Amino acid sequence: MPPRSVLALGLLGLIPPDFAVAASVAETFRRLDRDGDGKLTREEAGPAPFFDPADADRDGTLTLAELERHARSRPPANAGRGAGMEGDGAGPADSRVRPAAVSETDSPLLSLDTTAADGRTVRAYWRRPAGAGAWPVIVFIHGGLSRQEDAILMRQLRVNPVTTRLLERGYIVAHATFRTYEQDIQSRGPIEDVRAVVQALARETAVDPRRIALFGGSGGGSIALELGADPAVRAVVAGEPATLIYTGMLTTGEYGPRLAMMADPARHLTPELRAATRAKLRGLRAPVLILHSDQHDLRKLNAPLFLPLMREEGVAVEYREYPGYGHGFYFGGGDDRWGKGADESVVAAVVRDVADFLARALPAATDGGAPGGRPGKP
Numbered sequence: 001m002p003p004r005s006v007l008a009l010g011l012l013g014l015i016p017p018d019f020a021v022a023a024s025v026a027e028t029f030r031r032l033d034r035d036g037d038g039k040l041t042r043e044e045a046g047p048a049p050f051f052d053p054a055d056a057d058r059d060g061t062l063t064l065a066e067l068e069r070h071a072r073s074r075p076p077a078n079a080g081r082g083a084g085m086e087g088d089g090a091g092p093a094d095s096r097v098r099p100a101a102v103s104e105t106d107s108p109l110l111s112l113d114t115t116a117a118d119g120r121t122v123r124a125y126w127r128r129p130a131g132a133g134a135w136p137v138i139v140f141i142h143g144g145l146s147r148q149e150d151a152i153l154m155r156q157l158r159v160n161p162v163t164t165r166l167l168e169r170g171y172i173v174a175h176a177t178f179r180t181y182e183q184d185i186q187s188r189g190p191i192e193d194v195r196a197v198v199q200a201l202a203r204e205t206a207v208d209p210r211r212i213a214l215f216g217g218s219g220g221g222s223i224a225l226e227l228g229a230d231p232a233v234r235a236v237v238a239g240e241p242a243t244l245i246y247t248g249m250l251t252t253g254e255y256g257p258r259l260a261m262m263a264d265p266a267r268h269l270t271p272e273l274r275a276a277t278r279a280k281l282r283g284l285r286a287p288v289l290i291l292h293s294d295q296h297d298l299r300k301l302n303a304p305l306f307l308p309l310m311r312e313e314g315v316a317v318e319y320r321e322y323p324g325y326g327h328g329f330y331f332g333g334g335d336d337r338w339g340k341g342a343d344e345s346v347v348a349a350v351v352r353d354v355a356d357f358l359a360r361a362l363p364a365a366t367d368g369g370a371p372g373g374r375p376g377k378p
Contacts, residue, residue, distance in 0.1 A: 029064045039063055094155075095332030097347045099164035106130035107167060109157055112174070114200035116192045124197045125153045126174035127167055128206050136211035136362050137172040137201055141194055143218030143242070143328070145182040145253055153177060161332045161342075165351045171358070172207060178223065182253035185245060191226045198232050211362040213237065215354070217331050218298075222246040228286040235361035236288045237354055239330030240298050243306045244268075247277045262297035269305055277306075278313055287316040289357040291350060293325040295339035320353055322346050 032044050039061040045051045056066050104127075112124045129135055140156070140163060142148050153175040156163055167173045176197040178190035194214070202209040213235040216224030221241025228236040244250040244261050249268045252258075261268045269277075288310070292299055303319070310317045326334030326341060330350050335341025 029067055040067070094159055095161050095342060095347070097161040097332050097342055097344055099159045099161045100168040102127070102164055102167050103130075104158075109154055112197065112200055112204075114196045116189070116196040118189070118192065120179065120189070120193065122176075122193045122196045123150065124174050124176040124200075125150070125157055126172060126201065127157050128172045129167060129170050133206070134208040135170065135172045135206055136213070136358065136364075137174065137207050138166055138213050138215050138237075138358070139174045139176050139194070139197060139201065140331075141176055141178075141214060141216035141220030141223050142331075143216075143220050145185070145219055146180040148177040161347050162330070162351055162354075165347070166355065169351070169355055172201075174201060185250050185253060186248065191223055194223055195227055195230060198227065198230065202232055208364075210234065211364070213358055213362060215239070216241065217328060218242045219245060225284065225288070226280075228288060229280075229283040231285065233286050235358055236286045237291065237357065238288060239291045240293065240296055240327055241290065241302065242298065243301055244298075246280070247301075247306070248273050259297070262300065265301035265305055269301070274309065277309055281310055281313040281315055284310075284313075284315050287357075287361045288318070289354065290317065290319045291330040291353070292319065292321050293327070293329060293334075293339055294321055294323045295325065296327045297338070298327075318357065322349065 029040065032040055032046075034044055040051075040063075041061055042051060045062065051062065054062055054066050054069075056069070107127045107130055110126050110128075112126055114122050114124075116122050124139075126137075142156075156175050157173065158164070163173050163175070174197065176194050178193040179187075181187040181190050198212055198214075201207050202212060209232070211234060212232055214224040214227055214233055215237040216222070217239035219242045221238035222243060222245040224236045224238050225241055225243070225246050227233050242250075244258070244265065247269060249261050249265070250258060290302065290307070292302060307317065307319055322329060324339055325346055326336040326339035328334045328336070329339070329342040329346055332342045332347050
């Protein structure tokens with residue numbers, strides 16, 4: 001395919017913009033820039049429809065930076081409102097990493113039906129380790145802004161390498177979902193849906209109600225942080241949390257503003273939003289473990305801006321970085337425009353780090369009469 005055609009298709013959204021940007025935009029720019037002056041004229045660009053929308057400063061020429069910004073601002077044709085946080089557990093994609101082989105005879109897949117505070121019916125699914133005991137619990141919260149189908153929740157409990165390996169280590173594992181909120185990003189409804197799951201699990205006889213943890217990714221990480229203020233939640237693990245939601249920065253499900261905020265979060269985290277975030281963090285009681293790559297744009301918000309706010313407000317937080325991986329590596333996913341997909345090495349590291357953190361955050365009771373249960377295996 002001629003270079004100009006590749007570029008035009010990418011900018012029209014007919015091929016993913018990450019492909020266009022990473023594979024062809026820079027090279028195509030150089031080829032179209034016939035006089036080598038670092039700018040494209042209308043004549044050099046030809047009839048491609050990208051010229052006017054990409055010419056941000058309206059000077060009648062295009063720089064490579066303008067062209068790349070425009071290409072990245074265009075969502076994939078089939079991405080919908082979930083675009084920009086791909087790989088966060090919001091879809092049904094399976095991991096390439098093997099799960100732990102935990103028999104469903106010994107550890108059956110169970111459903112859990114409950115009701116949120118506003119009366120909405122909520123369903124989750126869970127598995128418990130074999131044998132008797134009051135076990136610690138990890139509630140997994142997928143990413144994205146939309147409710148996940150039951151079949152996906154159940155499949156994750158069977159084949160997800162992180163979920164099944166933590167089950168094997170002695171944790172009850174549950175997969176929760178929440179009402180779709182892409183039309184109202186700051187809705188409290190999804191938070192109340194997951195809170196209802198936590199409360200229902202706490203009533204199960206197999207559960208140690210004093211050892212409940214949340215493990216949320218991306219948008220689910222924001223929900224997990226919100227629920228870290230609930231006394232029933234004793235620990236939070238957040239995989240590349242979408243703190244642009246938690247901080248109140250994001251108020252639209254549209255693709256372009258989301259990317260702009262992640263690319264330059266300091267500009268969008270206003271003094272008013274910082275103050276509101278500080279007030280919210282002061283109520284975050286549970287210790288927090290943040291799992292992050294050095295690739296996804298959320299790092300520009302989470303490491304230099306959000307993490308210091310957490311520490312200044314007294315949140316017990318640990319931050320672990322796993323270089324090179326794409327968004328969702330913490331669930332065994334990734335492999336997106338930002339980085340490589342999860343492999344055996346990073347899944348093993350995530351499971352080890354999460355188990356070590358939870359062993360400290362959810363210690364088993366030793367007073368005999370109190371509900372204790374068995375700790376996760378070291």
